[in-house]
Amino acid sequence: AAAAGTAAAGTAAPATAATATAAPAPVTVLLATDHGAQRRRVLRVTVADGRVEATELLGTPDSDVDEFVISEDLSTAAVLWNANGVSALELLTLGPEQQVLVRRAVELPGMVASAMTITDDGELLSLTVEGPNLPPTVEILRTSTGKIEPLDPERTRRIAERSQENYIPELVHYVARDGLELSGWLYHGVGKHGDGGTGGRGGPQPTYIHLHGGPELQSRPVNHDILTALVDSGVTVFTPNIRGSSGAGRSFLHADDRYGRFAAMDDVADTARFLADAGIGDPARMVLGGRSYGGFLSLLVAARYPGLFRGIVDACGMTSFDTYYRSTEPWLASAAYPKYGYPFHDAELLREVSPLARADHISDPVLFLHGEWDTNVLERESLQMRDALGARGVATRFLRVPGEGHKFVRPKSRRLIAAELLDFLVSLGVIAEPNLALLDERIADMKAGALGVED
Known part of the structure; x- marks a missing residue:
């Protein structure tokens, strides 16, 4: 399985004299993988008492998960889907045990995105966006509004206009x-x-x-x-x-x-x-x-x-x-x-x-x-x-x-x-x-x- 964009989750109570010799605390990992499937999806894998349990968190039969990131506080995640080569971005609001409470689609200013990173509190997401005749540009997205905030608005506007000239395949x-x-x-x-x-x-x-x-x-x-x-x-x-x-x-x-x-x-x-x-x-x-x-x-x-x-x-x-x-x-x-x-x-x-x-x-x-x-x-x-x-x-x-x-x-x-x-x-x-x-x-x-x- 090819893991990408992994994030560890799950904690246990501190060990005490009574529990010092107890079994290791369960460990939960979220990972993007195509293990056991045709498409890359996000799995929630829990290891406890020597057993491994995997459940699908995100997946579709006709798209791959290109990238997956999750904030340090486990409140927010983002997934980049690859559908026939075109990127689609979704923002996720997470609940207990990484349950997806809200999924929001975000329109991208280019056909392909990559290199996502997210802040510890999940407030800001950065990613690189490009397309035909659209050079890669780094964009900042505020997750609370779901809107792109370009680092250089004028350059982003100028390049985006140019990308629409005869080059959409x-x-x-x-x-x-x-x-x-x-x-x-x-x-x-x-x-x-x-x-x-x-x-x-x-x-x-x-x-x-x-x-x-x-x-x-x-x-x-x-x-x-x-x-x-x-x-x-x-x-x-x-x-x-x-x-x-x-x-x-x-x-x-x-x-x-x-x-x-x-x-x-x-x-x-x-x-x-x-x-x-x-x-x-x-x-x-x-x-x-x-x-x-x-x-x-x-x-x-x-x-x-x-x-x-x-x-x-x-x-x-x-x-x-x-x-x-x-x-x-x-x-x-x-x-x-x-x-x-x-x-x-x-x-x-x-x-x-x-x-x-x-x-x-x-x-x-x-x-x-x-x-x-x-x-x-x-x-x-x-x-x-x-x-x-x-x-x-x-x-x-x-x-x-x-x-x-x-x-x-x-x-x-x-x-x-x-x-x-x-x-x-x-x-x-x-x-x-x-x-x-x-x-x-x-x-x-x-x-x-x-x-x-x-x-």
């Missing part, structure tokens, strides 16, 4: 070849480069399919300035949640474990075919990419379905489990074994799902992006794949992002990546020219009044 559901329901977020390209400004609905569009990392993460409607720059340049962006993603239940989360990786590859191909069949994406101008696991899977799909995509983007993805397991952080390797395979028991499987071992099947041009100081996935993972493809005459490009690790966080780094990615799309004939002007405006807007933000 559409949640799309579709079916894989084996009948499993998949979903994803569709961002219609805007501007002269894609559809003449009709929002991506004037016929099949140049399309970029972006696979999330993890593999157990989830594509959600968050702020992603690089993908937004693609939308500004007329590219329709689709961020799918194929099998192995979180947010759709425990069985779905583990559906890509080990030998399920091949079905996950098929999900990506089914995603591309769905977009083409629906008249959304132009098959001749469709590019696949992702970061970390998403980049790794993109290479595998390119080998399993050569020629399906116009190009591939691999940002810091592993390319050989032989080298990755030996070079990554030990704890990362241990965590990866149940998902991908164990070095000795699954040696044959690991070779089959190593892109480097499948390099001779890849014919699509590939753009590699890698942080200079990445210790999760070393740069040589990209370089060895680039060299293997280059030796076969496959067109490749490589960008080392200075000063970055496994995540790209600096504004100037993200602009560099956006420019390189758009130039790659131009070289493939996917778009005619890039549009970075709006990204530059957003970076300047983000830095305005935000102390400590550096290039």
